[in-house]
Amino acid sequence: MLETIEVPRPEPRAGHVVVRLGATSVNPVDCKLRSGAVTFLGEPPFTLGFDLSGTVVDVGDGVTEFRSGDEVFGMVHSRTGTYSEYVLARAGSLAPRPANVDHHTAAALPTAALTARQALDLAKVVAGERVLIHAAAGGVGHLAVQLAVLRGARVICTARAANHEFLRDLGADEVIDYTATDFTTAVRDVDVVLDLVGGDYGSRSLRVLRPDGRYVTAQQSDAGEDPRVALVTGAPSPAQLAEIGELVGAGRVRVHIDQAIPLAQAGKAHELSESGRVRGKLVLTPW
Ligand SMILES: NC(=O)c1ccc[n+]([C@@H]2O[C@H](COP(=O)([O-])OP(=O)(O)OC[C@H]3O[C@@H](n4cnc5c(N)ncnc54)[C@H](OP(=O)(O)O)[C@@H]3O)[C@@H](O)[C@H]2O)c1
Structure with missing residues (x-):
């Protein structure tokens, strides 16, 4: 079951940053975690979502790669996922978002x-x-x-x-x-x-x-x-993500966004994903 709840904004842990979400995207595994078909995040409740594009707003101890205000995208594997306005992310799982790649496009990329x-x-x-x-x-x-x-x-x-x-x-x-x-x-x-x-x-x-x-x-x-x-098991790699971001920014790889849907309607997005008919990616937006 999907439920929208209010939680405090995450505090930045050592080695982590807090990112204000620009967009996230739906992967079929999100639906499998929601339905219980896969259980690697443990018992619910947890926050779904692995992909994010957004802006760093807080930096934890020991983070040297990013500062507040940096635009980033990447893959977050945790129970505090990316279907959230503010996301706690390991700094080492993120790459700088190229200036000419928008949030929707960047959020569609990491896992896929x-x-x-x-x-x-x-x-x-x-x-x-x-x-x-x-x-x-x-x-x-x-x-x-x-x-x-x-x-x-x-x-x-x-x-x-x-x-x-x-x-x-x-x-x-x-x-x-x-x-x-x-x-x-x-x-x-x-x-x-x-x-x-x-x-x-x-x-x-x-x-x-x-x-x-x-x-x-x-x-x-x-x-x-x-x-x-x-x-194959898709794993975070900021270096590979940066390369892919460059290819997208240069127009050499195109990202097709089937639909962008507000996070509040994540249930509708899951229904679409489970239809098995999505072309390219479904993106979720925080506003
Ligand atoms: N192991 C990993 O790390 C990893 C990572 C990412 C994804 N995955 C898995 O890989 C699969 C694909 O992921 P995805 O994100 O690309 O899914 P997706 O975007 O939901 O895939 C939807 C597409 O599947 C096509 N499709 C459905 N049934 C088909 C069939 N029998 N033959 C050919 N095409 C078919 C549909 O095209 P048509 O409309 O043309 O049929 C549709 O465009 C999922 O099962 C996902 O869980 C695994």
């Missing part, structure tokens, strides 16, 4: 872009390789498509027909409508699969992978013990 980037790193994607991306139109997927294209990969996507033009605009070479065509009949011998769906997409993906290919999944799947299989 870091997961996309770290998945491509894990798969060691290099120029010329064919990369199949499942759920390419979503938050992680649409960024993974662009980051893979920047590495010189040829990108094949699974998505509904309504998202094909969107994905081709982002640089996808081929798009498979998974509602009409079984991808295992449409593609073969790919170098890398990035699976953002999971379940039986695991074993099916292994069937279209080269013998020396790599399958990286962000979701539990039935791919089993195959040595080509790896699970």
Whole structure:
């Protein structure tokens, strides 16, 4: 259950800053934590949210990276999450927000872009390789498509027909409508699969992978013990986030915001996320 409550503004702990929220964003894991499908934050009540963009308003002891007034974005993993007007964040998990990247765009990035980037790193994607991306139109997927294209990969996507033009605009070479065509009949011998769906997409993906290919999944799947299989867990990395922020600021990576919704309507945002039909990212705003 989601509930809006009044709490005191957090005090800055050592190594932490307090950030006034500019925007946060919804990740599917937020909905899974709300429903109890995943429990890694412990027993409720806790504040949801991992992504933030905002302004530093208080600095704890030992923080040298930031001062009050600095614009930052990043990933916060704690029970005092980012669906909040003021957020306590570890200074070491934040990066400076580029001046030409607005709060909505910056808040959409941390979990999705870091997961996309770290998945491509894990798969060691290099120029010329064919990369199949499942759920390419979503938050992680649409960024993974662009980051893979920047590495010189040829990108094949699974998505509904309504998202094909969107994905081709982002640089996808081929798009498979998974509602009409079984991808295992449409593609073969790919170098890398990035699976953002999971379940039986695991074993099916292994069937279209080269013998020396790599399958990286962000979701539990039935791919089993195959040595080509790896699970990615998006982790905070201010250095990688700063690089991604620069790419976005330079217009080399585009962030698609499906909708920006006030935090007070987070329940509506969760319903949309759980529909599985969000294109790009859902952003939450504090006003
Ligand atoms: N392990 C980690 O650290 C980590 C980090 C981030 C995310 N994840 C997980 O990765 C998954 C994707 O995250 P996300 O934020 O990108 O989710 P998302 O934004 O909610 O993904 C929505 C997209 O999924 C697509 N989709 C749904 N079912 C599909 C299917 N069967 N085949 C192809 N596309 C499908 C939809 O496109 P269409 O409308 O075209 O179907 C929609 O655009 C989630 O399960 C999330 O929990 C894991």
